[in-house]
Amino acid sequence: MLLGIREDPCSVDVIDTSSLDRTKSISVDGSVHNIFVTPDGKYAVSGSIENKAATVIDLTTEKVAWEVKFDRGVRPMTFEANPDGSTRRIFVQLSGVNGFAVVDFASRKEVARIILPEQPGGLAAPKSAWARLPTA
Numbered sequence: 001m002l003l004g005i006r007e008d009p010c011s012v013d014v015i016d017t018s019s020l021d022r023t024k025s026i027s028v029d030g031s032v033h034n035i036f037v038t039p040d041g042k043y044a045v046s047g048s049i050e051n052k053a054a055t056v057i058d059l060t061t062e063k064v065a066w067e068v069k070f071d072r073g074v075r076p077m078t079f080e081a082n083p084d085g086s087t088r089r090i091f092v093q094l095s096g097v098n099g100f101a102v103v104d105f106a107s108r109k110e111v112a113r114i115i116l117p118e119q120p121g122g123l124a125a126p127k128s129a130w131a132r133l134p135t136a
Helices: 127-131
Strands: 002-005 011-015 022-027 034-037 043-048 053-058 063-069 074-081 087-094 099-104 109-115
Touching: 002 034, 022 063, 034 074, 043 074, 043 087, 053 074
Parallel strands: none
Antiparallel strands: 002 011, 011 022, 034 043, 043 053, 053 063, 074 087, 087 099, 099 109
């Protein structure tokens, strides 16, 4: 089990689920907002809002493999897998961004930022339509 520590020294702690003992404390850059495990189970990625970083941890070695920095705080994320199950991309939601950053796992860097429309169309009826709805 992995546990994110928000207070200094910030870390991802590895917990033995049988004994509930901490077996390792892995230092990361900034307080941990969340931790996600890649689809193949080989890596964990911790996100930090304050330090605007995503830290990738190799779960075999229990060491930091690499890190990517952003201009905004790191919030929830999800992954896209390659056909062999390995991780292809990380999609990272960033604080204050109506969209997400795309991180290429192989090159270890942000390769795109997708900004969503501020006013999505076709999702709601105009207010005038509500007046024409039948009542029970």
